[in-house]
Amino acid sequence: MRETLSIAMGVLSIVEAALLAACGLLAHFLLNPAWGPVGWYPAGSLALGVAAIPLLRLFGAYRVSQTHPLDPRVFQALVGWMAVFAVFLAFLNLTQTTEVFSRSWIVATFTLGVLALLLARAVALRYLRQLANAGRLGPRVAVIGRGQALHDVAQAVLRDPFGLARLIEAHDLGRDPEAAMQRLIATIRAGKVSEVLIALEEPNGTLEALIHPLKSEAVAVHLALPSSLRGVPVLGFDRPAGIPALALSEVPLSGWSSVVKRVEDLVLGALLLILAAPMMGLIALAILLAMGRPILFRQHRLGFNNNTFAVYKFRTMTTAEDGAVVPQARRDDPRITPLGRILRRTSLDELPQLMNVLRGDMSLVGPRPHAVSHNTHYAALIDGYLGRHRVKPGITGWAQVNGLRGETDTPDKMRRRLEYDLHYIENWSLLFDLRIIAQTITILLGDRNAY
Known part of the structure; x- marks a missing residue:
């Protein structure tokens, strides 16, 4: 509950900062309908909006109360807004630039800001109550x-x-x-x-x-x-x-962590897909000429919360198993075609999984998803194995950049991979993800465990 409300308060802080900055511009327009020389008014308006976020937060305007979680905290917001203007006026006096902004603009901006905060808080409270009544706000x-x-x-x-x-x-x-x-x-x-x-x-x-x-x-x-x-x-x-x-x-990724993780996937995933699009087109054409259809290989795997989803890869084998028994790829596997061997060695066969990332089935970084039959097999052998599904599976992961790619033909190999996966889940951070992505890029061409 507190995490959901904290996210809502974070969004509200950004919205209110934008509204308060807009109040300065609106005040200038109302006092100067012909929109005369703007001078420092846009910069001053922006400064007020930016300063509002930390100062309103300092006075508890975005704090979630333990006893009254839907408290609109109007008093705290207004006190914070007064503090913003106190700091603003103090700065003008210290720099001897009080003549840059008219007194009427200062009064009008402050008044409009009070009205904007009251309106924003009323709308936010009504929306939160609607979410609460629909059972979407609390646990x-x-x-x-x-x-x-x-x-x-x-x-x-x-x-x-x-x-x-x-x-x-x-x-x-x-x-x-x-x-x-x-x-x-x-x-x-x-x-x-x-x-x-x-x-x-x-x-x-x-x-x-x-x-x-x-x-x-x-x-x-x-x-x-x-x-x-x-x-x-x-x-x-x-x-x-x-x-x-x-x-x-606890759920490993919740609250702001889940928001940051999803934004990371959407932004970087979309960027990587755009950059990889020409290469993906050439690979698709090469597969069509060398092996014929289908170009993509589709297989059901277990993902977040132990639910199945369809993962996509470029086809690299003469067969496409997706049933109760799925033999793992092994070194010198006769099912792998010459073109497929190149794609697997360079991990280019994984590029279509960027679509899984954008759809929300996968993440850029996380435990690698295994075939359903492999999961069933190892879940019965390894204690805590299914704990790796408490987050979304990834295209790359902490286990993979530590050399644990390729076939996991023994329980010991899978246990080692599981240890790295669980370490990642318990220690996730945005910097950790970026580190793994950077390491993945640097080791792809020299990897000898992919086949």
């Missing part, structure tokens, strides 16, 4: 547990004091815990749940059995504090849906 919660604890936590979610949380499902472990867990995981993979609350009066050994499968899913997991301890102040506890709970697992 979508599933509760799993036993007996009275399950009932109490489910009722507490329904009575969320913020009115934002939505109870999607409640699963009673009852006589068949495995079936209850399978139903919960199916709901998570359908994208209906963003948060799981475990409700047990006496966790004991049951808790570990619940956490183990949930840690491989793209969902936040919390242990609700037993009712007997809810009145006790405990440091380090979150309050999902107003319920004191201990965070056991």
Whole structure:
């Protein structure tokens, strides 16, 4: 909930900065309908808008309240706007440039800014309330547990004091815990749940059995504090849906991280696709002349949240398996054509996956997606294997730039790849992604593990 609201506040800060800068230009136009000499007025207007972001933030205008998350914080915004003008006037006095801006323009800009902030806050509050009523602002919660604890936590979610949380499902472990867990995981993979609350009066050994499968899913997991301890102040506890709970697992990329990651994919993905378009056209023509149709190879693979998607590559083999059994490519594989060997060696066969990136199925950087049959095989052999699907798969990844490309024909090789994938997931940053992309470019031609 707080992450969603933080993003909304970030967007609001940019919108309000633009509005406040526009107020300065509007004030100049209203005072000079003929739009006389503009002088320093555009620069002054821009300076006010830019200064508004840090100063309004400093006074708490964009802070998400823990107790009143939909508080419009109008007072804080107006105080911040007053601070902007105080700093602006102080700067004019220090530089002895007060005559550059007329007093009437200063008064008009300040007044218009107050009206703009009031209007922006009213519109933002109405929009956020609409999102809250539609269940799109707060957490979508599933509760799993036993007996009275399950009932109490489910009722507490329904009575969320913020009115934002939505109870999607409640699963009673009852006589068949495995079936209850399978139903919960199916709901998570359908994208209906963003948060799981475990409700047990006496966790004991049951808790570990619940956490183990949930840690491989793209969902936040919390242990609700037993009712007997809810009145006790405990440091380090979150309050999902107003319920004191201990965070056991978080979604790796959420809030602003997910926004930055998607913008990175859209901007760099589109740029790379434009640059690669002529090369892709030549490769398509070469495949058509050398091997005939189809030009592209399409295969189903497991992606984010353990859901399947169709990945695209340039065809490099005489066959195109996409079934229950998909043999991995190996060195001197007879299925690989001479042209295909060149494309695979240089990784040019991966270029069509830029379309997967723009569609949102993949990311530029992330764990490499494996065929569904390979995933099924290794998930049964390696503990925590499916945890690599808590983020979108990538065209390149931390494992690949560390030499772990090509065939993974043994569990040990896959475990090594998994270690690098999980390290990437837990330590993601924009700089980390850019580092991996740069390393990928530098090692492509010298790679000896691609075949």
